[in-house]
Amino acid sequence: MQRDIGMEFMAASNYPPETRTDEQNGLPRPESPDNSTGPDKITFKLPSPEDTVYSSHSVYGGSGGSCGCEDPAADPEGFGGPNGRRSLFEILRTRRSIRRYSAEEISAECLSYLLWASCGISGESDEFRTAPSAGAIHPVETSLSIQNCSWLPKKDGIWRYNPTEHELSLVAEGIDAVAGLGRACMMQPQVLRAPVVFFWTAKPYRAVWKYGTRGYRDIFLDAGHICQNLYLAGVDADIGVCAINAFADEAVKAQLRLPEDEIVVYAASCGHKRR
Structure with a gap:
């Protein structure tokens, strides 16, 4: 019978784990990585409800300050939420994977919103x-x-x-680094053309410490939650998003300069929709 690695994974990560976890054995919780290293940083202003009134004067625009959303007055059914924003119903109804993007850049304000909405800190602690x-x-x-x-x-x-500081730190500079990730993602057009591509990675032991081998499942579930948040925020900001799971893991890992104990989990391209 042919070996089914998927079923082996499911069996190996059954709950509860067969052995005590490192948390149960009293080992200290692994620390989060320091994502604030390096001299080149961009610190964003945290989004607020007052910022996200989508109109022709939205702060989440590209060049010229408009994110391309329709005027709420022209589409009253599509903007059922407070302050003229799309309702959650409308966001869910219109969510699609968008692979074709215009040449317009994503503004700092828009990227700040997408980062925070996908996995940012929403309370008093991280x-x-x-x-x-x-x-x-x-x-x-x-x-x-x-x-x-x-x-x-x-x-x-x-x-x-770095979600704690809501900032970005430069890992690698230049178009060659960006092009290397495009090759690692099988030259998919949406990756090559997108102004921004999100890559989600993980150090498995941070989950395994608490849940044993079951923690591996949690990593993939967590990444799915984050990606869906990005999709919904993208609809809200009129930004196209496309989830990506076709990539050469080790090649992406090398381009992202990840340590040995960190794995690549998921990705998504983002850009202004091609009209």
Whole structure:
């Protein structure tokens, strides 16, 4: 009988674990990685409800300050939420995977919103975030491939997100680093053309420490929650999003400069919709 690695994984991660977890054995909780290293940083202003009134004067625009959303007055059924924003019903109804993007850059304000909405801190401690996580462990980290963004000091490069400070730190500079990730993602057009591509990675032991082998499942579930948040925020900001699971893991890992104990989990491209 042919070996089914998927079923083996499911069996190996059954709950409860067969052995005591490291948490139960009294080992200290693993620390979150320091994502604030490096001299080149971008610190964002946290979004607020007052910022996210989508109109022709929205702060979540690209060049010119408009994010391309329709005027609420022209589409009253589509903007049933407070302050003229789309209702949750409308966001869910219109969510799609968008693969074709215009050449317009994503503004700093818009990227700040997408980062915070996908996995930002929403409470007084970093355990409270916009996306749920088993045991509030939050093992999933966010890296970004960014190109053609004029507001960045290095307009092309790879950046790492620090949710505690709501800031980005430069990992690798230049279009070659961005192009390397495109190749690692099988030259998919949406990756090559997107101004921003999210990459979600994880150090498995942060989840395994608490849940044993079951923690591996939690990592993938957590990444799914984060990606769905990005989709919904994208609809809200009129930004197209497309989830990506076709990539060469080790090649992406090398381009993101990840340590040996960190794995690549998921990705998503983002850009203004091609009209």
